Amino acid sequence: MSPKTAPTASSPQKAGLPAGWLALERTPSPIRVYNTLSRSKGVFEPAEAGHVRIYACGVTPYAEAHIGHARPALIWSVIRKYLEWRGYRVTLVQNFTDVDDKIIQRARERGEDPVELAARYSEQYLSAMRRLGIRGADYYPKVSQHIPDIIAMISGLIERGIAYEVGGDVFFDVSRFPDYGKLSGQRLEELMAGTRFEADERKRSPMDFALWKAAKPGEPAWESPWGPGRPGWHIECSAMSLKYLGNGFDFHGGGMDLVFPHHENEIAQSEAYTGQQPFVRFWVHNGLVNMGAEKMSKSLGNVVSIDELLARYPAPLLRFLLLSTHYRSPLEFSDSALAEATRGWRRLNSAVHRLEQFLRDHGGLPGALAGPGDVARWRAELDGEGARYLDGLVSVPERFDAAMADDFNTAAALAVLFDLARETNGFREQLVRRGKPAPAAVEVLGGALALFRLFGGELLGVLGAEEAGAPDQPALVDNLVQLLLDVRREARERRDWATADRIRDRLRELGIVVEDTPAGSRWRMADG
RNA sequence: GGCGCAGUAGCCAAGGGGCUAAGGCGGGAGUCUGCAAAACUCCUAUUCGGCGGUUCGAGUCCGCCCUGCGCCUCCA
The missing domain is CATH 1.20.120.640 (Anticodon-binding domain of a subclass of class I aminoacyl-tRNA synthetases)
Known part of the structure; x- marks a missing residue:
């Protein structure tokens, strides 16, 4: 359970809270958090005194990061800073699922190595988050670097008779986990009745899900007791969260769309494996970012990338927009x-x-x-x-x-x-x-x-930029506008209002707003 | 079909049994300023999708209905 092997750990910073009346001197409010599992708010105290352990589901890096990815990352970075202000030590872990069907498919389309493609998009994601002013997690574990941990966990599940191997694949037997469905409120019978896909004949139940997938030719594969293959989706989050945070950690976050099956399956695997519950104390799910009325998603092709947005808007403004809506509500993103x-x-x-x-x-x-x-x-x-x-x-x-x-x-x-x-x-x-x-x-x-x-x-990180003037404009523009404002000031001193107004109006036509204050005139770019 | 989330002013959005239903945008009236802009002050929801119910009391809890969205197949 030692996190020392973490791939891209950033060093945790000290909270650096100011003393005096700026810090909270009166009674702090009890922290109440909505838990998807209980469908109600509960009072939060960390399981380990003074230390909050958080696992936030990260991304599958096969395409450019979009604003929907920014929401949970931003929320968790704000939550961690708030908790630190409240005096807690926080350990935040966010995974990269860098071994995955979509990555393999994309890499094949482009004739690129899947691991490299994933590494490239992981970097792109981290860079986008940095530019949004999102403070990083403490650990960013990757599936590709935790195969032994995952294999160990699958082996444990097989030993306990909860998972079974068929022809190089390993499946989780949902019938062996009576609580299956407790997070999403589903009943197993209903789920099976609603099965819309063709079930793999070798599975004991259509709801059984893959822990390990046998390698097909040309796919990245690792050796395992069941032959060469790779982990299924879900198991990586169980293995890595348990490794870095231990069992019974405080928060597990992710988008609302991960409740089923991803998090449901994580609970099943983890609690069946450890034999203890809860695996996670608070399940925290953020609302999705919609484009118009529809969910923003790569499969719908209606994504707005963070790079595009940052080219047009300052990061603090984007943060402001994202934080103006409570994290559990859906958020409509539009011009x-x-x-x-x-x-x-x-x-x-x-x-x-x-x-x-x-x-x-x-x-x-x-x-x-x-x-x-x-x-x-x-x-x-x-x-x-x-x-x-x-x-x-x-x-x-x-x-x-x-x-x-x-x-x-x-x-x-x-x-x-x-x-x-x-x-x-x-x-x-x-x-x-x-x-x-x-x-x-x-x-x-x-x-x-x-x-x-x-x-x-x-x-919150919502302040900044937008000083008088326009920081992104070349110095020449600033100097020229300043020159005009000097001329205008002289006109105003002569009470030559016609000239003063003409300069202001013409600048306005060029998209420059002039404001007079007792301390002199200042300018900024108009909305645009 | 099953499960889940939501519907609060013109728009965005908090609140989730009892103080006058936060805040923002927009709009109206004023103050200040040469005028404007900005800023400030006041006003802008007798009412919280609809119908019933529980309660002394309900946006707030319960039931049904309507509408929108998400999940059940990859998704933050």
Whole structure:
């Protein structure tokens, strides 16, 4: 059970949570998580004190990663960061099923080696996730590197009389596992009645599934007690999760479409093998990403690749869109959804950027951390308005925590950030209007920035980009626009409104929006 | 056919027995600004697909129905 042989382990980082009032000082909310197995929310405590063990079903790397793959990866990376903020150590494992029928088929079509093809797409997937700002798992085990573990598990199942070999294939005997169907709510009789495919004659029951497949000519194969072959689908997740996390780990995640048969079969294999239950304490399934009304899937050919999206949209915006819907709900992905998300996302970010600007202008300390002593001092120094704002600020960690603790409700957590943005904009504007803000007020706003950075930046990763100007534009564009704005400023100083408006209107026609602020004019690219 | 998930304002979307049904987008009215944009303030669901039931009390629980989606064959 030692994970030291992990192929592509990234070193777990420390949570690095700030001290003081930014961390949760009041009673943390009990973490409640929806469990597919019980079809209800249950209070979560890790089986091993202080340590949360998670296995998230990864991908079969035979094509480019699409946005549907990003959802679970993003969710689990956010969940792990939240749990770490709550003070847990987290071990996250995500597999690559790099030995598989589809990979073999694709490789054959292209005249490529299947293992190489899988390796290439695995890298592509990891790169796409990195660019989405998704913090990696601790281990990314691959089937091709765990064949001995899988063979050992299959052998164990045969010894216990739960699996049987026929002509080089090994099948799991579902009749030997009375709980079969407990995850998906299916009954064995119904499943067999509904069988729509032609069953392999050699199987004892049509529902028996392959643990090991005998090699056909030209397929990648490994030696085994049953002759050359390769693992069936399902067994790899049982073998690798047990290897890296041990039995009875905390969360097993994956898309809703994996509930049956994949996870059902995993439970059957694993619990039959260990003789103990539960194999997994919480089964967590995310809703699918739809294109229009239909599921996005490679077989339907309606996928949007992450590379395409990243070429057109900033990663934090894509994360914002994905996190705006609770993870269990289906999410419709479309240009209009993207356009609407952009408007909300921009307001959140512009609140942060203006706050940063304010702090620069007033010598504030961006992200200044504060202890309870500071809060008390601020409260004494602030006027009524300031104290009211401070009260709202102090409640943010608690409210954010309550949202996330309730089945990792990122949509509700984002609402907390929108509240913070509105209140911060209001308070900041009021200070600007009155002029000469009190030092305590500036410090409080420094604290607000720290909250944005912790929750919006560190934990959810929805902040960034979209500064004034347009970062992706060449410096020449920036300089030219700046030149026009200088000319316009001079016109405005002369009260030559006609010229000033003409410059603004013409730029607008070119897709550049000019906004005048007390600190000068700024520009950005229009939506587009 | 079986199993499962969902239907909340014009749109997106939280909430899942009892405080005025979060938040975002859009729309309306105001404040500020040369005008605009942005921002802020107020307004925008007597009601949660339909019909019954349980309960002192139901978007919230139960039953039936309607609609959409997913799984039962590879899928995150």
